[in-house]
Amino acid sequence: MSAQAKATYVPKRRLFGADARVAFLYLIPAFAVMAIITFYPLVFQVWMSFTAFGPQNLNLKHPAPLDWVWLGNYIKILTNDISGIPNYDFFRIVSFNLFWAFSNVIIHLILGVAIALLLNQKGLLGRSFYRAVFVLPVVIPPIIVATVWHNMFDQSNGAINYLIAIIGRQPPGSVNIAWLTDPGNPIPFFPLLPLSYFALLAANVWLGWPLNAVVATGALQSIPKDLYEAVEMDGGGAWTKFRYVTLPFLRPAMLPYAIYGFVITFNLFYLSFIMTNGGPFGRTELLVTQAYRLVNQQQLYGVAAAFSVIMFFILLTLTIITNRLTKATASYVD
Amino acid sequence: MSTDDREVAMEPSPIAPAAIARTSPQSIAMMRRRRLLRGIGRQALLQALCIFVAITVLFPIVYVIGVALDPRNIARPDGLNLIPPNPSFDAFSRAIAKPSPNNISFLTLAFNSLKLAVATSLVSVAFGVSAAYAFSRLKFKLRSFLMIAVLAVLMLPAVATIAPLFVLLNGIRVGDFVLRNSIPGVALALISGALPFAIWNLKGYLDTIPKDLEEAAAIDGCTRNQAFIHVILPLAMPALAVTAFLGFVAGWTDFYFSWMFLDHPQDFTLTMALYAMVGQYASTTPWNVLSAFAILVSLPVSVVYLFFQRWIIGGLAIGGVKG
Numbered sequence: 001m002s003a004q005a006k007a008t009y010v011p012k013r014r015l016f017g018a019d020a021r022v023a024f025l026y027l028i029p030a031f032a033v034m035a036i037i038t039f040y041p042l043v044f045q046v047w048m049s050f051t052a053f054g055p056q057n058l059n060l061k062h063p064a065p066l067d068w069v070w071l072g073n074y075i076k077i078l079t080n081d082i083s084g085i086p087n088y089d090f091f092r093i094v095s096f097n098l099f100w101a102f103s104n105v106i107i108h109l110i111l112g113v114a115i116a117l118l119l120n121q122k123g124l125l126g127r128s129f130y131r132a133v134f135v136l137p138v139v140i141p142p143i144i145v146a147t148v149w150h151n152m153f154d155q156s157n158g159a160i161n162y163l164i165a166i167i168g169r170q171p172p173g174s175v176n177i178a179w180l181t182d183p184g185n186p187i188p189f190f191p192l193l194p195l196s197y198f199a200l201l202a203a204n205v206w207l208g209w210p211l212n213a214v215v216a217t218g219a220l221q222s223i224p225k226d227l228y229e230a231v232e233m234d235g236g237g238a239w240t241k242f243r244y245v246t247l248p249f250l251r252p253a254m255l256p257y258a259i260y261g262f263v264i265t266f267n268l269f270y271l272s273f274i275m276t277n278g279g280p281f282g283r284t285e286l287l288v289t290q291a292y293r294l295v296n297q298q299q300l301y302g303v304a305a306a307f308s309v310i311m312f313f314i315l316l317t318l319t320i321i322t323n324r325l326t327k328a329t330a331s332y333v334d
Numbered sequence: 335m336s337t338d339d340r341e342v343a344m345e346p347s348p349i350a351p352a353a354i355a356r357t358s359p360q361s362i363a364m365m366r367r368r369r370l371l372r373g374i375g376r377q378a379l380l381q382a383l384c385i386f387v388a389i390t391v392l393f394p395i396v397y398v399i400g401v402a403l404d405p406r407n408i409a410r411p412d413g414l415n416l417i418p419p420n421p422s423f424d425a426f427s428r429a430i431a432k433p434s435p436n437n438i439s440f441l442t443l444a445f446n447s448l449k450l451a452v453a454t455s456l457v458s459v460a461f462g463v464s465a466a467y468a469f470s471r472l473k474f475k476l477r478s479f480l481m482i483a484v485l486a487v488l489m490l491p492a493v494a495t496i497a498p499l500f501v502l503l504n505g506i507r508v509g510d511f512v513l514r515n516s517i518p519g520v521a522l523a524l525i526s527g528a529l530p531f532a533i534w535n536l537k538g539y540l541d542t543i544p545k546d547l548e549e550a551a552a553i554d555g556c557t558r559n560q561a562f563i564h565v566i567l568p569l570a571m572p573a574l575a576v577t578a579f580l581g582f583v584a585g586w587t588d589f590y591f592s593w594m595f596l597d598h599p600q601d602f603t604l605t606m607a608l609y610a611m612v613g614q615y616a617s618t619t620p621w622n623v624l625s626a627f628a629i630l631v632s633l634p635v636s637v638v639y640l641f642f643q644r645w646i647i648g649g650l651a652i653g654g655v656k657g
Contacts, residue, residue: 020472020473022558041526044501045497123373151625311494
């Protein structure tokens with residue numbers, strides 16, 4: 001259909017009459033449901049965050065009078081004054097959470113791109129076999145991954161310690177590294193990272209790079225072959241090809257995905273909650289796991305609501321910063 | 335590699351013909367052999383790297399299968415038996431017969447998980463697709479405002495709304511029935527996150543369906559609703575299937591809502607039993623049973639994922655998932 005014909009047959013964008021009335025009908029089912037179970041709870045959460053809502057307020061027949069504490073919950077959270085949580089330190093949790101997300105995403109990106117390049121090598125035998133194997137971590141639910149790695153890093157019967165014993169030619173059971181509970185600092189004078197951080201990192205690197213490799217493979221396949229030939233004609237080697245052809249093409253595809261991966265890793269619940277249980281001494285606690293503990297174990301509903309509101313603002317700030325970064329780099333690439 | 339070299343050599347260049355003319359047949363054979371050897375060396379290096387990566391990927395998977403199939407029925411593995419001799423499925427039958435000290439059968443747990451999965455999947459897709467269509471095709475006031483509202487919710491992790499959902503659902507009671515403490519209550523909590531995700535994910539796909547098709551339908555006398563049902567829905571089938579599957583996974587693998595909300599053992603789900611095996615019952619749970627149980631929980635989801643990964647990962651790239 002030519003542009004001319006289109007203009008004659010469809011003079012306006014409205015094909016089927018009034019959009020607004022139809023839109024209302026199409027939106028009402030979803031938004032009626034979300035108004036009740038998505039948006040109203042969020043408003044209620046803000047209201048709750050100004051109260052000392054606790055289990056005593058849950059009884060419907062004889063509810064205890066509600067204590068208004070206004071900003072009290074927020075002050076408690078930021079000044080580490082929550083009773084009942086040992087080793088709680090808000091700024092340590094935020095710093096650890098940021099470090100956790102950054103370190104993971106950088107490793108995922110580098111490994112994902114490197115392995116995608118490896119799979120993209122000309123004449124590689126068994127390419128489709130490797131592709132099928134490498135995508136396996138993606139298809140396993142994260143709660144299962146967390147459970148399996150929890151056992152693999154077990155101190156006395158874990159597969160990792162057995163493996164180290166085999167590599168070191170020692171009898172099984174002779175290596176007793178307390179991966180998940182050791183309170184020492186593997187990096188001297190840097191108490192932010194206990195040994196369990198590295199165990200979590202190993203599990204999440206296993207879990208995280210394959211999806212990056214899939215995205216990078218897609219981007220690699222979109223690079224025109226003649227660009228590489230042009231570099232070859234000009235006498236450029238492998239590094240020149242990577243630096244001036246591959247990288248500029250990968251960047252726009254990988255950057256949005258890296259940001260998405262950052263948010264996912266920042267909020268990754270299962271590994272911290274199941275593998276280390278936040279330990280040792282709460283040092284691998286993330287914002288999401290701490291929020292869950294406040295509700296599930298301490299039943300401090302008001303404090304938990306305030307904690308979630310703070311979390312929302314942290315995520316909002318991160319989203320704005322990452323959006324700026326994307327735009328800044330996008331204009332640099334183009 | 336070798337074919338490319340030949341191509342480069344065949345490029346018309348003033349030096350190449352003279353160089354070829356000067357080389358004797360013996361040196362050509364030597365060059366070929368060297369090139370062949372270099373090709374083999376390169377292939378060997380690539381294979382070594384790929385095999386190393388494959389081993390790291392497969393290690394936890396082979397390990398957990400090996401522990402589950404160990405025939406000796408020992409509480410803890412006594413070494414690294416990746417491929418146990420005389421494998422047996424005993425651990426699987428024990429995991430199915432009595433997965434937890436609660437006396438709740440595997441079937442009850444699986445059925446509860448299935449209810450959550452099906453409810454989350456169906457409701458989020460059925461309600462999500464019409465809203466996604468409105469966002470993708472219709473112009474109306476508040477359009478961008480509502481879209482931002484949906485996106486803002488997506489940015490929040492599900493854990494962040496657990497406190498208000500718990501309190502609100504706890505307030506809805508009929509006699510002894512507390513909505514919070516029931517499978518429908520957990521399903522509602524899951525849908526509160528899955529529905530905005532479904533809208534966003536489906537809108538992304540509907541945006542890729544050309545408008546010309548609806549225009550043609552309009553010219554043929556279709557109404558808006560007929561065009562939606564007979565033109566758009568069939569074309570959106572792949573995205574609907576992917577979104578439904580992701581909703582199913584969200585329900586099947588949900589842990590934090592079920593663990594938080596449900597008190598009665600007959601309502602417990604597979605993931606709750608799994609967590610109890612590494613949590614409160616960790617000391618009494620043999621690892622072969624735990625491993626078998628973990629495999630059984632992940633198998634239905636993993637198999638579907640594995641077969642349809644191309645479409646699912648494509649769908650993920652459009653939408654992104656709520657964690």
